[in-house]
Amino acid sequence: MIMVRISTLANQRQSRAGHWLLWLLPARVSEHTQQTWRRLVSVESGLFSAATRNSQQFTPNRETFVFDCSTAEKKPKNTNTDTNSDGGASEETGSDKVLAFAVSPSGKLVALTDDTKRLVLFRCEDSWQRISIRWVVRRCTSLVFSHAEDEVLVADKSGDVYSFSVAEPQKEGELKMGHLSMVLAVTMTPNDKYVITADRDEKIRVSHLRSPYNIQSFCLGHQQFVSALLVPSGHPHWLLSGSGDGTMKLWEYESGRRLQSCDLKELEETPSSEADEEKRPAVCRIISSPDGRHVAVQCERVSTVQFFTLDQESEEKLVPHSRLPLPLCPLDMTFDPDGRLWVLMDSSDAPLQVYTHRQDSWKCDAESPELNRVTKALKPHWETLQASARTATSFEHLQKVTFDNVTLYLQKKQQRLEEQQQKRKKFPQKESQKANGNKKAKKETSST
DSSP states (O other): OOOOOOOOOSSTTSSOSSOOOOOOOOOEEOTTTOOEEEEEEEEETTEEEEEEEETTOSSBSSOOEEEEGGGSOOOOTTOSSOTTTTTSOOGGGOOOOEEEEEEOTTSSEEEEEETTOEEEEEEOSSSOEEEEEEEOSSOEEEEEEOTTSSEEEEEETTSEEEEEESSSTTSOOEEEEEOSSOEEEEEEOTTSSEEEEEETTSOEEEEESSSTTSEEEEEOOOSSOEEEEEOOTTOTTEEEEEETTSEEEEEETTTTEEEEEEEGGGGOSSOOOHHHHSOOOOEEEEEEOTTSSOEEEEETTOSEEEEEEEOSSSSOOEEEEEEEEOSSOEEEEEEOTTSOEEEEESOSSOOEEEEEEETTEEEEOTTOHHHHHHHHHHGGGHHHHHHHHTSSOSSGGGSOOOOOHHHHHHHHHHHHHHHHHHHHHHOHHHHHHHHHHHHHHHHHHHHO
């Protein structure tokens, strides 16, 4: 099992602050021992640690693997990357905090990038091994492995997407494509034919992976930044997208056709006040169960998880199913290979909870042996994690603020007209005398 926490710098230059991710590696059976292994990985303030555990035992089988970005290899001064690309910042200004993290589909490879612009590649099969440290041009926002696991795509805050080879771990990145605004999410289709990118300017672009200049389609319709993308399990031709406008949309991405849109605000069970009516919850995570039966949506600063089902035959293909109330707002969540939902929360007593789908509802499985082992391994690091979890909202500075000067002008104009009408009603004689005086002055000027 893999559990990951990602923390970024809490300032306006970063795309996200204190962002958490929770991943679960699929369990694998060793060819030699025929035993199922699970791996626990935590990332905290630039510290990357891993412990391998046997699912049949309660004791770790080997020492914990730790990778500390602050003690990692420093950037050589003669590299070709642009050290001043972040507004004059150099590698000395980085705090070695992890910005993005990705696990390959098979669970054999792990990649992370930090705010010192390192891209670190690991192999975690049998034993943890650092393959390479390379350097990115700008600080990154999202990583994703291809399903063939021959490359990892890196999106940065300037809108560029680079491809780094896995087979040639020392090869520099190759620029694949670019957006005009910050890329917030990137994913790939199951056949590695398309790469799908989403940016701050509400656009979702579907491009051919081998020839990214060849754009297949655009998926347009969101009113705010697009923060989450997912090709759901069992539906390789569909795309789910979440946005800061509080909606989740279902697309047929090859044609760019929107199949359905769901306003998450309308699904709330308790009515919102007038002050909260205008606030839309930003979607920060969309996940699907391995069998494709359930889709879970997490919104920022909302203490519930919304579940959907996907039905390819019905007219409404995205159907709201149920809501899972949580004791606290979740930091992140994921499904494990058995279809259980793991939720990470800001609680030192119970930072993790596991939910199992039974009798058409989600039940908390507090007695899970795996949950107890993972929680025990997480608690020693919780003080460090908690400080970063309570940073400012991740998406607050991504919201676009519009200034409607025309409406303000019309309101002031209407106010002036009303004041003039009130004066005329109070002093009708003065107004008539003033009007006669104006007429007389005009006649005199015309005669001269």
